[in-house]
Amino acid sequence: xxxxxxxxxxxxxxxxxxxxxxxxxxxxxxxxxxxxxxxxxxxxxxxxxxxxxxxxxxxxxxxxxxxxxxxxxxxxxxxxxxxxxxxxxxxxxxxxxxxxxxxxxxxxxxxxxxxxxxxxxxxxxxxxxxxxxxxxxxxxxxxxxxxxxxxxxxxxxxxxxxxxxxxxxxxxxxxxxxxxxxxxxxxxxxxxxxxxxxxxxxxxxxxxxxxxxxxxxxxxxxxxxxxxxxxxxxxxxxxxxxxxxxxxxxxxxxxxxxxxxxxxxxxxxxxxxxxxxxxxxxxxxxxxxxxxxxxxxxxxxxxxxxxxxxxxxxxxxxxxxxxxxxxxxxxxxxxxxxxxxxxxxxxxxxxxxxxxxxxxxxxxxxxxxxxxxxxxxxxxxxxxxxxxxxxxxx
Numbered sequence: 001x002x003x004x005x006x007x008x009x010x011x012x013x014x015x016x017x018x019x020x021x022x023x024x025x026x027x028x029x030x031x032x033x034x035x036x037x038x039x040x041x042x043x044x045x046x047x048x049x050x051x052x053x054x055x056x057x058x059x060x061x062x063x064x065x066x067x068x069x070x071x072x073x074x075x076x077x078x079x080x081x082x083x084x085x086x087x088x089x090x091x092x093x094x095x096x097x098x099x100x101x102x103x104x105x106x107x108x109x110x111x112x113x114x115x116x117x118x119x120x121x122x123x124x125x126x127x128x129x130x131x132x133x134x135x136x137x138x139x140x141x142x143x144x145x146x147x148x149x150x151x152x153x154x155x156x157x158x159x160x161x162x163x164x165x166x167x168x169x170x171x172x173x174x175x176x177x178x179x180x181x182x183x184x185x186x187x188x189x190x191x192x193x194x195x196x197x198x199x200x201x202x203x204x205x206x207x208x209x210x211x212x213x214x215x216x217x218x219x220x221x222x223x224x225x226x227x228x229x230x231x232x233x234x235x236x237x238x239x240x241x242x243x244x245x246x247x248x249x250x251x252x253x254x255x256x257x258x259x260x261x262x263x264x265x266x267x268x269x270x271x272x273x274x275x276x277x278x279x280x281x282x283x284x285x286x287x288x289x290x291x292x293x294x295x296x297x298x299x300x301x302x303x304x305x306x307x308x309x310x311x312x313x314x315x316x317x318x319x320x321x322x323x324x325x326x327x328x329x330x331x332x333x334x335x336x337x338x339x340x341x342x343x344x345x346x347x348x349x350x351x352x353x354x355x356x357x358x359x360x361x362x363x364x365x366x367x368x369x370x371x372x373x374x375x376x377x378x379x380x381x382x383x384x385x386x387x388x389x390x391x392x393x394x
Contacts, residue, residue, distance in 0.1 A: 014038040017056060019049035019075070020064035025093040029062060046070030047299040053083060060087045068296060070303075071257075078162070137180035140173060141324050142317035146309040150177065153306045158184035163256070165241075165301045166279040168308030171358030174279040175239060177308055181277055182235040190234030195227050198243040205248045206264055210255075213266035228261050231274045241278040241301065242287055246294070253297045276301075311356040315349040321357060322348060325364040326377070338368060341376040348382070 016038050020026050026042050029035075041056040043049035046067045053061075061079055065072045076088045136142065137151050157164055158181050166174040175194070182192045200208050211226030228236055238244070244252065255261060256276065262269045278301050287293035311318070322340060330337045340348075344367075353359050367381035 015056070015058040016040045016060045016062065017043060017049060017052055017058045018062040018064075019043040019046060019067065020091075020093060021045060021066065021068040022064070022093050025064065029091065044068075045299050046072065046075035047303045049075060050078060050303055051305075053079065053086075058086065060089070063088065063090050064093050065090050066093050068299070070299065082160075137177070138183050139176050139179060141320050142314060143320065144309075144314035144317045146314045147317060150306060150308060153304075154181050155184060157181065157304045157306075159186065161275050162304045163275075163301055164277045165284075165303075165305045166277065166308060167305060168279075168281065169310050169356055170281050171356035172308040172310055173357055174281075174308055175237065177306060178235070178237045178239075178277040178279060182237075182275075185235070185275065187234045187275055191231050192235050192237065193227050193231035194237045194239060196239045198240040202245045202247070205245060206251065209248070210251070210261050210263055212264035223263070223266075226261060226263065228255065228274055229270065229272055232272050233274075235275045235277055238276065238278045240280060242280040242282040242284055242293060246292070249294045249297050253294065253300060256297075256300045311353040311360060312351070318348050318360065319345055321360060322364055325361050326368065329365060329368045333368075335373075336375055338371065338375045338377055340378075342378045344378050344382060347379055 014037060016030070016035060018026050018029055018040065019042075020029075021044055023042075023044075030038075030040050030042075041052055041058065043052045046063070047070060049061065049063065061076075063072050063076055067075065072090055076090060079086055079088050135151065136147075137154055140147070140151070154177060164178070164181055166177045168174050179192060182188060195209065197205075207224070207226070209226050209228055211224050211229055213223050238252075259273070260269050260271050284293050284298050284302070288295050288298055319340075322345070326338050326340075348360070348363070351360075351363075355362075363382060367377050370381045371377050
């Protein structure tokens with residue numbers, strides 16, 4: 001089929017976004033006289049286009065039917081649902097194999113979004129939600145501006161089935177964000193299934209995710225449903241998705257594309273309805289550059305990224321977190337409520353907290369124990385901060 005660069009409609013306004021893996025095709029389309037004087041932006045895939053719309057409010061979107069990552073019709077429907085005032089048109093190109101320069105430009109463009117897109121989405125969240133809508137999520141604590149942006153982004157995406165990628169350092173609460181996304185969705189009464197990709201041996205990963213039939217391998221004495229199938233109707237949370245072996249990345253990508261599951265050792269194929277939320281504490285784009293993570297899978301997972309800030313960037317939340325942990329510990333111990341005194345709180349707020357909220361929780365628990373029957377936790381109870389993990393003698 002010959003390339004079609006002329007849209008079936010004449011854009012009524014002058015802000016245009018075009019999505020195609022072929023840079024030359026994008027340029028040809030934008031040179032059409034119908035777009036003279038228009039402001040334009042380019043995206044090299046469907047996920048990139050959806051992200052760009054948060055950064056570049058436009059009036060018309062042109063989508064190449066030959067997208068490298070997502071189904072073009074699916075992207076068009078998402079745009080029409082999320083941005084009903086935007087005109088959407090599908091175009092046909094004759095892309096067979098992407099040129100190397102196009103591939104490099106695409107990766108560079110995605111990398112640029114990976115560095116700056118979260119800030120853009122934060123800005124979108126601030127403009128789309130009031131302070132009331134930025135209240136803390138179920139199970140989460142903190143009222144800092146950084147966390148309110150996280151809350152707003154979760155509420156923005158929770159009601160949809162869009163794949164979410166939660167990023168952040170170890171101990172920041174990525175699983176809590178995933179759980180809140182599930183609880184605020186229409187799937188809240190259905191299963192929330194957690195798979196830690198770093199904790200499952202590569203040899204068992206396929207059977208764990210997709211299930212297996214009886215006799216599929218030595219020791220398979222009975223058939224078993226995979227975690228994807230168990231999550232039917234609900235949410236599948238893939239924690240540490242960057243640890244997923246390359247052999248399984250292709251299978252996960254196939255599932256994300258067609259929503260079908262085939263158990264190991266069985267010819268039967270089952271269609272499942274599962275929303276996928278992933279989390280990682282590594283930069284997936286760096287793994288892509290090292291050939292350790294598939295770029296097309298990254299496209300699929302990073303449709304809506306949410307970055308959870310480290311604790312050192314929100315010291316104003318430490319007081320509320322400490323009080324929460326102390327209340328929980330006091331209740332478990334059957335004691336009156338313990339509290340921080342003197343310079344204990346300023347000391348905690350100055351900490352670097354490489355382990356983030358999890359490290360703070362452990363520090364509070366150590367101090368709670370060291371205080372004994374004393375209901376006041378002072379600086380002397382936090383002597384181990386900044387030292388090794390072993391407690392010094394008091």
